[in-house]
Amino acid sequence: MSDYQHLRDKAQTLRRHIVEMTAAAGSGHPGGSLSAADIVSVLYFEEMRLDPDRPDWPERDRFVLSKGHAAPLLYAALAERGFFLVEELKSLRKLGSRLQGHPDAKHLPGVEMSTGSLGQGLSAANGMALAAKLDKLDSRVYVLLGDGEIQEGQVWEAAMAAAHYRLDNLVAFLDYNGLQIDGPVDEVMSVEPVADKWRAFGWHVIEIDGHDYGQIINALEEARGVSSKPTIIIARTVKGKGVSFMENEVGWHGSAPNSEEAEKALAELIEEA
Amino acid sequence: MSEKIATREAYGKALVELGRKNKDVVVLDADLSKSTKTALFAREFPERFFDMGIAEQNMMGTAAGLALGGKIPFVSSFAVFATGRAFEQVRNSICYPRLNVKIAATHAGITVGEDGGSHQSIEDIAVMRALPNMTVIVPADAVEAAQAVTAIAEMEGPCYLRLGRPKVPVIYDNDYRFRIGRAHVLREGRDVAIVACGIMVAQALAAAEKLEENGVSATVINAASIKPLDEETILKAAAETGAVITAEEHNIIGGLGSAVAELLVEHRPVPMKRVGITDKFGESGSPDELMKHFGLTAENIVAAAQEVIARK
Numbered sequence: 001m002s003d004y005q006h007l008r009d010k011a012q013t014l015r016r017h018i019v020e021m022t023a024a025a026g027s028g029h030p031g032g033s034l035s036a037a038d039i040v041s042v043l044y045f046e047e048m049r050l051d052p053d054r055p056d057w058p059e060r061d062r063f064v065l066s067k068g069h070a071a072p073l074l075y076a077a078l079a080e081r082g083f084f085l086v087e088e089l090k091s092l093r094k095l096g097s098r099l100q101g102h103p104d105a106k107h108l109p110g111v112e113m114s115t116g117s118l119g120q121g122l123s124a125a126n127g128m129a130l131a132a133k134l135d136k137l138d139s140r141v142y143v144l145l146g147d148g149e150i151q152e153g154q155v156w157e158a159a160m161a162a163a164h165y166r167l168d169n170l171v172a173f174l175d176y177n178g179l180q181i182d183g184p185v186d187e188v189m190s191v192e193p194v195a196d197k198w199r200a201f202g203w204h205v206i207e208i209d210g211h212d213y214g215q216i217i218n219a220l221e222e223a224r225g226v227s228s229k230p231t232i233i234i235a236r237t238v239k240g241k242g243v244s245f246m247e248n249e250v251g252w253h254g255s256a257p258n259s260e261e262a263e264k265a266l267a268e269l270i271e272e273a
Numbered sequence: 274m275s276e277k278i279a280t281r282e283a284y285g286k287a288l289v290e291l292g293r294k295n296k297d298v299v300v301l302d303a304d305l306s307k308s309t310k311t312a313l314f315a316r317e318f319p320e321r322f323f324d325m326g327i328a329e330q331n332m333m334g335t336a337a338g339l340a341l342g343g344k345i346p347f348v349s350s351f352a353v354f355a356t357g358r359a360f361e362q363v364r365n366s367i368c369y370p371r372l373n374v375k376i377a378a379t380h381a382g383i384t385v386g387e388d389g390g391s392h393q394s395i396e397d398i399a400v401m402r403a404l405p406n407m408t409v410i411v412p413a414d415a416v417e418a419a420q421a422v423t424a425i426a427e428m429e430g431p432c433y434l435r436l437g438r439p440k441v442p443v444i445y446d447n448d449y450r451f452r453i454g455r456a457h458v459l460r461e462g463r464d465v466a467i468v469a470c471g472i473m474v475a476q477a478l479a480a481a482e483k484l485e486e487n488g489v490s491a492t493v494i495n496a497a498s499i500k501p502l503d504e505e506t507i508l509k510a511a512a513e514t515g516a517v518i519t520a521e522e523h524n525i526i527g528g529l530g531s532a533v534a535e536l537l538v539e540h541r542p543v544p545m546k547r548v549g550i551t552d553k554f555g556e557s558g559s560p561d562e563l564m565k566h567f568g569l570t571a572e573n574i575v576a577a578a579q580e581v582i583a584r585k
Contacts, residue, residue, distance in 0.1 A: 058343070105341075105370045113341060114370040117361060123331045124366060127338015127346075130323065134299070134344070154362070157331035165323070 004213035010080065011041035015242045016269050017076035017089055023262035025093040028101070031252040033073035035177040035210070035237040036144055042216045043142055044077040052082035055109040061139055062112045062128050066121020067146035067175065068102040069254070074111065075099050083110035119152025121145070122172060126162050129170040129230075143172045148180030151189050156201065162230040163202025171223045172203075172232040175210065177239035179250045198232045210235025242269055277440035281379040283415035284436050285310025287422035288347060288377075292318050295426065299344045301336055303329050308438075309349040309379045329354045333362035333374070340372040345426055348374060352381035352394035352435060356401055367431050368404045375425050376401075377434040382522035383550065383567055384439045384472065384560040393555030399527020401433040402500050408432040408453060409500040411521075411529070413474035414444045417497055420451035428453060435471065437522075439560045442475045444495075456503035458510070462490035465578045466510035466517050470496050470529045473520035473548070473569065480520075480574035491578060502532050508541050516581040517545045520574050522564075525549040544584035546577040 014037045022028035040063075044050070048061040065074045072092060079086045084098075091097035098108040102116025113124045125143040132139040149155065162170055174194070182188045191197070195205045204226045208215040216235070223231035239253070240246030243265040246257075257265055292298050292314055299321045306312040306324065315322035325332040329350055336346035348355065355378040356363065367374045378397065385393045401409050410425065410432065412418035418436060425432040444459070451457075459474070460481050469477040474495045481491040492510045496502065511517050517537060519530035530547030537545060550567050564570055 062341075113337070114365065117365040120330075120334050120362060120366050123334020123362070124338035124341065126331075127335040127340070128342050129338070130335065131339050131342020131344050134321070135342070154328075154330040154334065157326075157328035158334065161325060161328070161331055161335065164326075 007041050007045060007213050010045045011037045012242070012269050013080060014041060014073060014076040016266055017079070018072045019243065019257060019262050019265045019269065021072045021075070021089050021092045022256035023259060024090055025256060027093060027256050028072055029069040029254050030072070030256065031179070031239040031246060032067060032146060032175065032177065033070040034241045034243060034246065035239045036070055036073055036175045037241065038211045038213065039144065039173050039175065039216055039235055040073055040077050042213060042220070044081050046217065047220050048142065050081065052110070055083060059137055059139055062125070062141045064113045064121045064125040064141070064143040065103055065115055066143050067118065067149050068116030068121070070144070071101065071103050074103055078110040084108070118146065118149040119154040122155055122158035122162070125170060126158055126165070126167060129167040130165060132169055139169065141170045143170070145172055145174050147174060147176045147178065147185050147191060148188070150174065150191055159198065159201040159203065166228040167230045168227050170230040171220065172230065174232060174234045175237055176234055177237045179239045179248070179253065181253050183250055195234055202229060204229045204231040205234060206231065207234045208236070210237035211241060244268060276443045278415035278443055279438060279440045280412055280415055280418040280436040281310050281438060283418040284377055284379070284422060285313040287419035288314045289317055291422055291426055292321065295345065297343060297345045298426065299323065299339055299346050301325050301332050301346055301348045303327055303332050303350045303354065305350055311349045329359040330362045333359040334366045336374045337366040337370070337372050340374050346374050347377050349377050349379065351392060352378035352397045353392055356394065356397040356433070360400060364404055368406045371406045371430055373429055375432045375434065377436060379436040380438045381435045382437060382471070383555040383563045384437055384522065386438065386560045386563065387557050389557040390554040395524045395550050395555060396527065397435065398499060398523050398529065399531070402527065402532065406431055407500065410453065410497055411435040411470040411499055412497050413471060413495050414441060416443060416445035416447060416449055417451050420449070421497070424451055424453050437472060441472050444475060444478070451497060454498050454501040454503060456498065456506040457495045458492065458506060459495055460491065460493040462492045462514065464489045464491060464514055464516065465582055466492040466494060466514040467520060467574060467578065468494045468496050468507060468517060468529065468533050469520040470499060471522050473522055476569065476571045477520050477574055479571035480578065483571060483575050484578055489578065489582065496529060499529055499532055502536065504536055507533060507536060511537055511541045511543050515543050515585050517543055518548060518574060518577045518581060520548040522569055523549055524552055526552055544581040546581050548574050548577050
């Protein structure tokens with residue numbers, strides 16, 4: 001486990017930013033940002049080929065945050081990776097900020113696609129993967145989907161197309177934290193049997209614990225070895241992960257901590273780190 | 274005006290020409306390539322053509338991703354599906370991030386004909402025009418359609434190109450140059466200005482001939498560039514004639530008529546009338562029958578002109 005201490009530290013830093021940013025903004029989506037922090041930490045600090053000084057570098061890897069409401073997580077990762085100053089994170093959701101409530105690719109370096117309207121990110125990722133293949137680039141495209149998000153029909157149109165066009169340079173993560181705004185995913189609109197669905201659509205499916213660095217890294221390694229098929233990594237996660245009173249609590253999907261709650265959350269995150 | 278060519282036919286051929294000149298052009302279709310004429314491009318450039326199946330929402334998003342990868346995607350389907358089924362994808366995945374995607378939709382308007390109202394888009398100009406960052410072009414004939422393909426490929430940003438199914442009269446010769454944001458004055462008169470787009474430009478010219486026989490002198494303007502609209506040319510014509518008619522194969526709500534009304538009411542109010550589909554869905558019939566049924570003929574424009582002139 002200690003092999004991954006630098007990733008664990010990064011993820012805890014991202015989690016602290018998420019708490020601080022949403023608290024300062026007075027709104028935002030901490031629950032689903034915290035659940036995917038370990039995955040995003042591996043992507044930005046281990047897996048992806050990026051150059052913060054050249055955000056338009058054609059040979060870079062791409063990340064599409066299809067569950068765009070986890071914007072605080074993406075912004076924290078980009079700032080920590082050096083795309084802009086950490087200081088700017090405080091401007092989240094403020095008038096004139098480049099850190100819009102949901103990611104706006106026009107204005108913020110490192111944001112590959114404007115997302116937030118659910119179900120649209122995988123299609124864009126497919127297009128990026130197709131463009132890389134046309135240009136014979138070995139760039140890889142990563143996309144993070146929410147579990148509630150895959151209730152959108154467009155996701156399955158895109159799933160079909162990614163397999164049809166054999167996009168083996170595309171890896172999707174499903175942040176399977178089991179909760180959506182109205183309650184447990186199983187009660188609102190079950191997505192099960194989720195692994196079978198993706199397999200039936202022609203994808204290579206890997207199921208992991210989305211907080212286990214060894215499993216995340218091994219899954220990404222396995223995906224690199226898959227040819228002629230896209231890969232989805234179905235990651236079981238805990239919504240609100242890392243903040244005891246937010247964990248598995250649906251209410252923290254879309255509400256920000258007040259200053260007292262933020263202080264408590266930060267104390268826990270510092271202790272753990 | 275004797276020759277007749279469908280604007281979708283001109284689009285298909287122009288796209289092949291463009292593909293030869295520009296290797297970044299890619300084309301996506303949703304199982305309608307034989308009808309939209311993107312099949313011509315597919316035949317010559319199979320590696321740059323993507324049939325996305327009957328899934329327009331994913332097609333728009335994929336085009337967005339291709340644009341982000343430096344490509345110039347042309348996306349085709351019928352206008353109803355391109356702008357209706359995939360509206361929110363056009364909004365959030367293309368217009369909001371201002372991506373370089375060209376939506377070339379065919380079978381617009383009632384001249385789809387026998388397929389009926391489910392397939393006849395009468396609101397596409399309205400919804401595309403309301404999107405920030407979107408350019409909206411409605412060519413009058415095959416020559417203008419082909420030129421519009423080149424023009425929209427040369428500009429950076431999202432565009433909606435509205436094309437038709439039936440063969441329509443060729444108005445322009447090959448010396449004509451279409452420019453985004455410019456209207457073209459086909460005929461100058463003193464009594465009334467007819468501002469038209471698409472297949473209604475030919476009807477407007479025919480109406481002007483008939484009006485002349487009755488001693489009424491009409492200006493005819495082709496406003497193919499609906500957004501950005503050539504405000505200067507239209508305001509000048511309104512000032513010179515004091516009465517304006519718009520003519521479009523579209524609902525009178527939200528299309529060219531609305532765009533011109535918005536302009537005139539703020540800058541130069543004059544008597545005005547919109548010729549178009551009067552807030553109804555289409556129905557089955559031959560294109561010619563439907564043009565008469567929905568009041569989209571030269572005679573309808575003549576009657577409207579006489580009405581506004583009387584109101585001056």
